[in-house]
Amino acid sequence: KDVASAQWVAISSSSKKRSHMAKYLMEGTQYLFRVAAENQFGRGPYVETLKPIKAIDPLHPPGPPKNLHHVDVDKTEVSLVWNRPDRDGGAEITGYLVEYQEDGADEWTKFQTVPMLDCVVTGLQKGKIYKFRVKAQNIVGLSLPDTTIPIECQEKLVPPSVELDVKLIEGLVVKAGTTVRLPAIMRGVPVPTAKWVTDDIEIKTDGRHKIETDNYSTVLTIRDCIRKDTGEYLLTVSNAAGSKTVALHLTVLDVPGPPTGPINILEVTPEHMVISWRPPKDDGGSPIINYIVEKRQSKKETWGVVSSGTSHTKIKIPRLQKGCEYVFRVRAENKIGIGAPLDSEPTVAKHMFDPPSPPGKPTVYDITENAATVSWTLPKSDGGTPITGYILERREASGKWVRVNKTPILDMKYRVTGLFEGNTYEFRVFAENMVGLSKPSPSSDPIKASRPITPPGPPINPKLKDKTKETADLVWTKPLKDGGSPILGYIVECQKTGTKQWNRINKDELIRQCAFRVPGLVEGNEYKFRIKAVNIVGEGEPRELAETVLAKDILxxxxxxxxxxxxxxxxxxxxxxxxxxxxxxxxxxxxxxxxxxxxxxxxxxxxxxxxxxxxxxxxxxxxxxxxxxxxxxxxxxxxxxxxxxxxxxxxDRPGPCQNLKISYVTKDSCMIAWESPVDNGGSEITNYIVEYRQPNQRGWSIVSSDITKRLVKANLIENREYFFRVCAENKIGPGPSIETKTPILAINPIDKPGEPENLHIAEKGKTFVYLKWRRPDYDGGSPNLSYHVERKLKDSDEWERVHKGSIKETHYMVDKCVENKI
The missing domain is CATH 2.60.40.10 (Immunoglobulins)
Known part of the structure; x- marks a missing residue:
């Protein structure tokens, strides 16, 4: 029962064992238990537990801490951290016992119990090595320890660091002549040293540079800055823990340097000149605003301003005096001021250039019946300005000079066309620049326009077309060049493998075609072949087959x-x-x-x-x-x-249709059906043609000529007879027709009539009987009824007809009867 309750609750009333598991208890509640024995006579007295029992899980010491390690070391203290154990033993962990052991000692020294997962162990001695361990503790007791590696107590090292003003990092801009201070704060343990470097050269206190360094800062001072002081300054601070380098940028503004020379005189006339220059190599650290251009006569010392506001590097200088010599100078300007000048060479205001001198004597080559190539050499002088082209002239012997080219020739040679075969020609050349034409060159040697004739080139792409054990069929293409004369034919030569001698195959006459069958080969031997083209001059270069030929039949x-x-x-x-x-x-x-x-x-x-x-x-x-x-x-x-x-x-036309049948005949229509021809004539049946005629007619009338099905309904006239025929048609035409053999009558279908009504004997005698009857109620579809009368003896089984032909009336006299017979 619950100690707070007066009522006992049975846990088990049938257990035969001397122990029992009490289940479904409330955690944290205190319970009393009692047990009584029972036999067949009843239950004995209870025995109770002396103390209440609290329903809680069993408790154990916690597990060891995890991942114990140091995070910082100093001369007399070590900082430790660790993680919680994987298990707390069923009770809350109340703290962690921290112990340390000096290297070489056997006993562990307790430092203190801490509630958190970190601890700073103090009171240690510099230079000694220690081990540290930590145990977790709960209400039950201490856990197993987690131990660190040996740790030596030594002074803590701090890598150096540098602090700079933001302006120094972004870049410091100053004017020339000012004094610059570049301060920096540095930290680190031990105290770091400072080193200043620019352009890979260490800066030391000397002349305009001064370096001041203490335990916490370093300052570089530069007096009277000049343009060359512009650049990147590297500050490196270092100690035993490492080093740190930072960059400081300094820009010193000054007037620009002189423009980059020389001053080029682009154009000279008696009235003006055009000059150009290049920007200064050093713009003084500030963009060039403009250029100041000045001029003076060589004999005078005063300068006159031509322009003070141009930003271009090219200018036209007007209002010059013809024949006077001038010197020009150019200075660059930026926002700091005007830089040093660049002077030109003295130049006289006059026409600058002359016509070129005449080219060298022309040479004529590659002469044909209607063209020739003319070449020449450069003039000795271009007149001071580049040659823009050449003018070529020709003349026939003792004739007038005629210009050959419409536009100036830029090359040193020209292919002259339009010559007349057999005529003699001379050539001369003029050089031209911006001033004008030169004097003509000496005339070339006379040449005669005629066709040059040389041996033809080699045949193209000879190859083996076919072969047998005794012959080889060769083919080739005519040469690209015939040498100026038509090709008369070809020569085929053969060389047996293993020999060096070439033997001509066609000894008597030339081969006219670009193909030839070589006879007389010996089966099993290998041969090489080559072919030459021949014109009026002689034989051209040979062209050899790429592969050897084995005399063998091709299977x-x-x-x-x-x-x-x-x-x-x-x-x-x-x-x-x-x-x-x-x-x-x-x-x-x-x-x-x-x-x-x-x-x-x-x-x-x-x-x-x-x-x-x-x-x-x-x-x-x-x-x-x-x-x-x-x-x-x-x-x-x-x-x-x-x-x-x-x-x-x-x-072909299709064959006849099959199985022509007429069905469903009535007085005004019938159905015509048939089957397709056995042979459609090789083309699909396009339609069928159905026709009819009456027996007394010769001509056929069309029922339908565009039927695609094999069934059609024909309209008839009552009581008339009809023949029908059908033929199939394809794209070639209609085929033969198939006809009905007998005509059909256009009437409604006729059935058997019903039995005659009221047959009776109207009168009788010794040898006759007069019979009467009435028309049947159903005539079978035809009003034209006829009757048949039959008789038999009473005991007989066979009926016999008593008349010939048919009876149209409804009465009949039966005679020739035998008296007294029934």
Missing amino acids: SPPEVSLDVTCRDLITVRVGQTIRITGKVKGRPDPDVTWSKDGKVLVQEKRVEIAHDLPNVELQVKEAKRSDHGKYIISAKNSCGHAQAFAVVNVL
Whole structure:
């Protein structure tokens, strides 16, 4: 029971063991328990627990701390941190016991118990090595420890650091002549040293530079700054823990340097000059605002301003005096001031250039019947300005000079065309610059326009086209150059492998075509071949076949290919010619056969077979409908077998329709049905034509001519007879007709009539009986009724007809009866 309750609650009333697990207790509640034994006579007295028992989990010491390590070390103290244990033993961890052990000692010294996961162990001695351990503690006790590695107590090192003014980092800009201080605060343990460097040269206190350094700062002072002091200054502070380098940027503004020379005189006239220059190499640290251009005569000392506001590096100087010598100077200006000047060479105001001197004597070469190439050399002088081109003139012997080129020639040679064969020509050249033309060059030596003739070039791309054991078929292309004379023919030479001698094959006459069959080869030998072209001058250079030729028959299995027009379906009309063409290849020449439906075709009246290998052709004249089908061409030699086929369709009119039937005949219509022809003529049936006629007519009338189905309804006139016929039609035309053999009568369908009504004997005698009856109620669809009268003896099974023909009335006299017979 709960100690706070007066009522006992049974946990078990049937347990036979001397122990029992009490379940479903409330955590944190205190309980009392009692037990009584029971037998067949009843329950004995209870025995109770002496003290209440609290329902809580069992407690254990916690697990060891995790990841114990040091985070800082000084001369007399060490900072430790760790992580919580993986398990707390079932009770809250109340603290952590920190201990340390000096290197070489056996005992651990307790430092203190801390509640957090870090601790600073103090009171240590500098230079000694210690181990540290930490134990977790709860209400039950201490855990196992976690131990550090040996740690030596020594002075803490702090890497150096530098603090600069933001303006120094971004860059300090000063004017020339000012004093600059570059201060920096530095920190670090031990105290760092400072070093100033610029352009890879260490700065020391000397002249205009002064360095002041103490334990916490360093200052670089530069007096009377000049333009060359501009640049990057590197400050490096260092100690045992490391080093730190920072960059300071200094820009010293000054007037710009002189413009970059020389001053170029671009144009000179008696009235003006055009000069140009390049910007200064040093703009003084500030952009150039403009240039100040001045002039003076060489004999005077005063300068006159030409321009003080131009930003361009080119200017025209006007109002000069003809024949006077001038000197020009240019100064650059920025926001600081005006820089040093750049002076020009003295220049006289006059025309600057002269016409060029004449070119050298022309040389003429590469002469043909209508053209020649003329070349010349440079003039000795260009007149002071670049030559812009050349003018070429020609003349016939003792004729006038005629200009050859419309626009100036920029090259030192020119191809002259339009000459007349057999005429003699001379040439001369003028040089031209911006001032004008030079005097003419000396005239060239006279030349005569005529066709130059040389031996032809080598034939192009000779190769082996075919060969056998005794011959080789060679082909080639004519040379690119015929040497100025038509090629008369070709020479083929042969060299047997292993020898050096070339033997001419065509000894008697030249080969006119670009192909030749070399005879007389010996089977199994290898040969080289070369070919020469010949014109009126003589033989040209030979061209050799790239590969040697082995005298041997070429064996290859047959190849059969039909022409493109024969590969798909071949369609012809009746009476036309079926033509199948193709090519058959193979070495040796294969035997070729044509067949259709398993039957070999041979030459006959309508069939022509032409074999002119590699071309083959089969013609079937006056084609019939029965000629349609699959034609197979077979080629066979000692190396194999090949075949191809062509499908031929012969178009004709369709055959007759099948099974013409007339049904559902009435007095005003009937149904006509039939089946498709067995042969559609090689073309799809487009429609059917249905016709009719009466027996007394010769001409046929159309029921319908555009029927696509095989069933049609025909309109009739009552009580008339009709014949019908049907034919099929394709794109070639209508086929033969099929007719009905007997006419049909246009009446409604007739059935058997009903039985006559009220048959009775109206009168009788010894040898006769007079019978009467009434028309049947149902006449079967036809009012034209006739009657048949039959009789039999009573005991007989057979009926006999008593009259001939048919009876139209409803009465009849039966005679020739036997008296007293029933």
